[in-house]
Amino acid sequence: MARGQGVYVLRLKGFEEAELERFPGEVSGLAEIGKAFNAFRKAGCQQICFAGIVKRPDFKALKPDMKGMSLLPKAISAARKGDDALLSFMIKVFEDEGFEIIGADEAAGNLKAPTGLLAGPAPSDEELQDLRKAAQVALEIGRLDIGQGAIVANGLVLCVEAQEGTDEMLKRCAELPDEIRGSAEARLGVLVKRPKPQQERRIDLPTIGTRTLEGVAAAGLTGIGYEADGALIIDVDAVRDLADRLGVFLYGFPKDQGP
Amino acid sequence: MARGQGVYVLRLKGFEEAELERFPGEVSGLAEIGKAFNAFRKAGCQQICFAGIVKRPDFKALKPDMKGMSLLPKAISAARKGDDALLSFMIKVFEDEGFEIIGADEAAGNLKAPTGLLAGPAPSDEELQDLRKAAQVALEIGRLDIGQGAIVANGLVLCVEAQEGTDEMLKRCAELPDEIRGSAEARLGVLVKRPKPQQERRIDLPTIGTRTLEGVAAAGLTGIGYEADGALIIDVDAVRDLADRLGVFLYGFPKDQGP
Numbered sequence: 001m002a003r004g005q006g007v008y009v010l011r012l013k014g015f016e017e018a019e020l021e022r023f024p025g026e027v028s029g030l031a032e033i034g035k036a037f038n039a040f041r042k043a044g045c046q047q048i049c050f051a052g053i054v055k056r057p058d059f060k061a062l063k064p065d066m067k068g069m070s071l072l073p074k075a076i077s078a079a080r081k082g083d084d085a086l087l088s089f090m091i092k093v094f095e096d097e098g099f100e101i102i103g104a105d106e107a108a109g110n111l112k113a114p115t116g117l118l119a120g121p122a123p124s125d126e127e128l129q130d131l132r133k134a135a136q137v138a139l140e141i142g143r144l145d146i147g148q149g150a151i152v153a154n155g156l157v158l159c160v161e162a163q164e165g166t167d168e169m170l171k172r173c174a175e176l177p178d179e180i181r182g183s184a185e186a187r188l189g190v191l192v193k194r195p196k197p198q199q200e201r202r203i204d205l206p207t208i209g210t211r212t213l214e215g216v217a218a219a220g221l222t223g224i225g226y227e228a229d230g231a232l233i234i235d236v237d238a239v240r241d242l243a244d245r246l247g248v249f250l251y252g253f254p255k256d257q258g259p
Numbered sequence: 260m261a262r263g264q265g266v267y268v269l270r271l272k273g274f275e276e277a278e279l280e281r282f283p284g285e286v287s288g289l290a291e292i293g294k295a296f297n298a299f300r301k302a303g304c305q306q307i308c309f310a311g312i313v314k315r316p317d318f319k320a321l322k323p324d325m326k327g328m329s330l331l332p333k334a335i336s337a338a339r340k341g342d343d344a345l346l347s348f349m350i351k352v353f354e355d356e357g358f359e360i361i362g363a364d365e366a367a368g369n370l371k372a373p374t375g376l377l378a379g380p381a382p383s384d385e386e387l388q389d390l391r392k393a394a395q396v397a398l399e400i401g402r403l404d405i406g407q408g409a410i411v412a413n414g415l416v417l418c419v420e421a422q423e424g425t426d427e428m429l430k431r432c433a434e435l436p437d438e439i440r441g442s443a444e445a446r447l448g449v450l451v452k453r454p455k456p457q458q459e460r461r462i463d464l465p466t467i468g469t470r471t472l473e474g475v476a477a478a479g480l481t482g483i484g485y486e487a488d489g490a491l492i493i494d495v496d497a498v499r500d501l502a503d504r505l506g507v508f509l510y511g512f513p514k515d516q517g518p
Binding site for chain 2: 055056058079080081083140141144145146147154155159160162163164168172175176177179180
């Protein structure tokens, strides 16, 4: 790893990614928490980074080990409060066992989003106005534990992200009536991604990658706004190149001031 | 008409529906307000009901008459504040000319949604819990002038409606991962539709029809909640029959108490 430490990858059953098989590690069921703790200790792990996408499981279908069995009722009751409560609960479980949880930005070479213009053309006043409104909507949506993204064009909220994810939201945006959205010829509207205000920031920060940029361009939007230090830019060099090429701006606004 | 009055239908250019051609009336451009006022007066209209779907126009492409020209700047500035401000502005314009604006429930035979169970099986405690949360989310979404609907399953907000409309939201819900939503075999989750708290209630009330029910069933949801007196049931007999047949509940909660 870039930081010179060894890596041990515990892959979760049902969510394994083939490219991770080249790292030392093993596969564990989602509720085999005792097995996971033992595996990490045996490998000498002290820091743990949660990464990748894990869909909310069907709790009734899980096969917990002893440790998992003792934690499952609390996990289910946390899950009823929302994704965020479930993640915070899982972090607590690992911390109680003495592990340190670190963010994906600390563990890998991804860029934690900086303030100001990162790539593409500088946003106009109108575009900044849409960015500000989308940032406000995303904040409210986050406070309600609904999601981390929103799209605003000309002051109108086109889409709000919930469980479908950003790529799906962008596809839907591209299918809205022509009259209310932009196009390749006349770009209009801004996507904003930001964390939920109450969320655990070491896991599940919103991410921006080349696929996000392609979706934004296909939906006729002008750019992407994100909270500085509150989003991860995946493969930042490729993202910057593509943003310049597509003419899509990437703009980080400070968390406290708002954009 | 059921109330024994004559009907005059002004059809808006670009949004004409063929089945309305059998009524007396004519076609008018969206910004030909002077022409519309004259037509209504000549036909002896005193009450006006706004009905049907009008997409937000491209203001730059409108062809206003003299009256339209004088109103357009204010309409555009209202539109920037959101759909609701634009609709309220349009109502004010008609009222200032001496017309009375009446709701679609007053004008036609549709049912303004009643309190309590209208059709289908009575919701369980868990289903009422999802209904309550969806009602709360829809209220917040409405307050932000985003939309009038939300879907919650097992405490998780699956979808929030913005510009895409309810049918699109239901389609998206049906495509979410199996783990977080219901199915035909094991129904889960509730759609709630309610007006924005600050909105003009004589136009643009949320509607529920047979297509809504079909979408709800296809998405594996258990039922539909709506604010009593805050939604229109279109073709209520057909809706009630279909709800019973599909086993989908229709439940009206009082506006002030919440569900």
